Amino acid sequence: MKKITIDPVTRLEGHGKIEIFLNDKGEVENSYFQIPELRGFEKFCEGRLAEDMPQITQRICGVCPEAHHMAAAKTLDDLFHVDPPSPAKKLRELFYSAFYVTDHTTHFYILGGPDFVMGPDAPVAERNILGVVAKVGLELGGAVINTRMKNHHVIHMLGGRPVHPVFGLPGGVSKGINEEERKEVEQIAKDSVEFAQLSLKVFDDIVLKNKAYVDMIVSDAYTHQTYYMGLVDENNKINFYDGKLRVVDPDGKEFAKFSPHEYLEHVAEHVEPWTYIKFPFLKKIGWKGFVDGKDSGVFRVAPLARLNAADGMATPLAQEAYEKMYDTLGGKPVHHTLAMHWARLIELLYAAERMVELSQDPEITSTNFRTIPTATPDEGVGIVEAPRGTLIHHYFTDEKGVIKQANLIVATVNNAAALNMSVKKAAMALIKPGVEITEGLLNRIEMAWRPYDPCFGCATHVLPGGTPLPINVYNSKGKLIKRLA
């Protein structure tokens, strides 16, 4: 096969895309998963006041403004050397848990679920939320919308605005909640626990009771033995909002555990000629290419990675679900990418249970939710678990708090190497000489990236809405032979 050099400028036009190159025999020679980089964002931030970062950074993503808002607020705590009072941390985590409920619900029912509910080979026109609702019933469809709406109400109540929150400040939050609001949140949280349990039952009925799906989940085409990273609390249980980053090796043994400030000692970035994206890898292992195994520094983030990197869930029902998943799939760690859908639902249950706990916490209605910073700002690092994985913000300022430099490592970038590997492996397993490349086949390749819930860029709201992710397949002459868009 001829060597193909891809010019990053032309390659990066528009949005993300997948390109698959075949050899003379019609086998997959190589594939590329393009993630548009936030080019120019760091520059855009320079010279701005650090306090504006929770407002600015949440605009870079049309999917998870709350995660950027929260990471930025935590970075400001660190930058201004201020520790928020305990009620502030709890209010932030309550807000963040409600956000998780909405985001994980959306992914399962809108993005991940249709492949299973409708089947991987179902026509595109049916393989969507409308098809899902037609199949599982209006009642569940209504529950999906209702759960999202109620939790968005909580986000609005705490965050101060329906969409882009004005909540996180250095040293705490801008407002608290009163007893009446607390009660309302508690009820929504309890309803969300029920909804999460129902969702796990749906997964059980539709996916786990279907042998073909379980075989697909555990098949080699969708499996990679990698390192896993996620935030854990002092008991090594999953925490979305705070804690230390823990990394486990492909055998599930702890490889590293570190504070946000130490991340640069553990994570380095590899550069490839065909993309502006820098591929994070574990510094102490080194970059060995797009390969898995213990000798490769490739690690994964997102729900399954968090479950693998932790010793368990901090709430009882989620812990039960956690144990069931590992019992069913043969113990820890689970390397099957498609199991991320299951892990996501376990996290949905955890987020809802955590909301209940926090809404019942005596401190949650406290008015002590802000410590005014008094120290001189210099450098700050803030890390949260975005629904799609570890999100790192890192700012340097002058003594007046004006941004000199900002560095963001977003979850999808942390998963960039794994996304490329997953797409390539699925493509190699599915595209064979003599096998017709159908829409269903390409969808099965898409199913290799969909569990990661990758996030693409910023200008996602240009009408008519949404960012399609096309797949292009080229033959050995470089001719486009199949396109799914």
Add this chain to the structure above:
Amino acid sequence: MKTLILGMGNPIMTDDGAGIWAARALQDKVNQEEVTVMETGIAGLNLLELLTGFDKAILIDAIQTREGKVGRVYRLKPEAFNDTRHAINPHGIDLSTALELGSRLGVSLPQEIILFAIEAADVDTFSENCTPEVAQAIPMATDMVMQELNGGSHA
């Protein structure tokens, strides 16, 4: 009639912010109790939630059409986007799918939805300023929204 004016887009992505800037300008102009002006950077299902409970919705967003003239403002109905439905959108669903889902689930959606779409030149560069043609189009879009609000349907 409970009416929502919703500016959509990203105010730090050059022309993608056109809808947001228009909504912010309208915030100062509109002074009717029944009219709510909001902005959002999130589409899909979130949109469904924001529209719930209103009788009429006027959405303002940037658009990129094939060979479209930058700065042109279009008045559209949601049906114009019916053929955009697809399942592989990595993050959610498009407007027409969201509306259809809402109607199937019995969500109380506006009886009338009008879209004012501003043809954009650049939606990929980080900037809080629109390109000159789009910046000039924003007052035109807000005038059209005001006319729409005051009953002057030009369909």
